[in-house]
Amino acid sequence: MPFTKDADWLDWCAKPTKPKFQLPAGAVDAHCHVFGPGHLFPFAPERKYTPCDASWEQLFALRDFLGFARNVIVQATCHGADNRALVDALERSNGRARGVATVKRSVTDDELHALHAAGVRGVRFNFVKRLVDALPFDGLTEIAERIAKLGWHIVIYFEADDLKAYFKFFTDLPTPVVVDHMGRPDVSKDAFGPDFDMFVKLLEYDNFWCKTTCPERLSQSGPPYDDVVPFARRIVEAFPGRVIWGTDWPHPNLKSHMPDDGHLVDFIPRIATTESLQKKLLVTNPMRLYWPEETMSSRSEALGQLKS
Numbered sequence: 001m002p003f004t005k006d007a008d009w010l011d012w013c014a015k016p017t018k019p020k021f022q023l024p025a026g027a028v029d030a031h032c033h034v035f036g037p038g039h040l041f042p043f044a045p046e047r048k049y050t051p052c053d054a055s056w057e058q059l060f061a062l063r064d065f066l067g068f069a070r071n072v073i074v075q076a077t078c079h080g081a082d083n084r085a086l087v088d089a090l091e092r093s094n095g096r097a098r099g100v101a102t103v104k105r106s107v108t109d110d111e112l113h114a115l116h117a118a119g120v121r122g123v124r125f126n127f128v129k130r131l132v133d134a135l136p137f138d139g140l141t142e143i144a145e146r147i148a149k150l151g152w153h154i155v156i157y158f159e160a161d162d163l164k165a166y167f168k169f170f171t172d173l174p175t176p177v178v179v180d181h182m183g184r185p186d187v188s189k190d191a192f193g194p195d196f197d198m199f200v201k202l203l204e205y206d207n208f209w210c211k212t213t214c215p216e217r218l219s220q221s222g223p224p225y226d227d228v229v230p231f232a233r234r235i236v237e238a239f240p241g242r243v244i245w246g247t248d249w250p251h252p253n254l255k256s257h258m259p260d261d262g263h264l265v266d267f268i269p270r271i272a273t274t275e276s277l278q279k280k281l282l283v284t285n286p287m288r289l290y291w292p293e294e295t296m297s298s299r300s301e302a303l304g305q306l307k308s
């Protein structure tokens, strides 16, 4: 049975602009997704949206067009805890993609090991209420202990308004923790005001990392996303050793507009303003998290134990 995408679904940009910004050699698109295709990898019954298809072939074509060397593919909620589309994409990447999966408490050790062999290095937990049926507190505590043994990390996605309530729970987690989309700040507020200060406090825990992603999702002024720049710059400059960046292709659930992925790449030098910051954001940091065996850094460094 073919899937019909949501009536208000915005499709990804089929003809992005060639970016003016030349990515450093070895750059990693550290947050992107695959959707289906639905006839091969059905969307989950519990999903909160039905997207258009976005296959591994299309993702890897975008990677090459924009000038990235590698991808980190993050399981999207429309696939629930069925990681087959993700694993298929990882297996077809010739080692150029690693993954972040979604698992349930019932996952077996054999299943975790199979995900590891396919290239998964983290699990994602979603605290954005519009995307899940139940908040994953109990499951997360239990799963965190198990995946810590594999050297994996946890990716969390939450709304800024909820940070205060979740702060202790998050900072008690035993692994490196990567926060999606800068904790979704309200960018109409001050980037140096009390709300974003609380997010900065979270990142002062040195096992925390941040994706300085999604200007298109956070912006209220629209392209070229001027209102997001001070937030992302603050984080990149304060924590240069624990920030990563990704396109978020194929951009689930956008309602106002679909970004041109080439323009998103051109946003990078506005938030990482020196070559040194750009190299950390795009190469050194994601390599430490996702391909630590290829870096000079030790595992303790990947666990965030070095000061950034």
Ligand SMILES: O=C(O)c1cc(C(=O)O)oc(=O)c1
Pocket: 075, 076, 077, 078, 131, 180, 217, 248, 252, 253
């Ligand atoms: O996994 C997803 O469904 C998802 C959704 C959103 C969003 O709707 O904000 O953003 C993401 O990065 C990923």
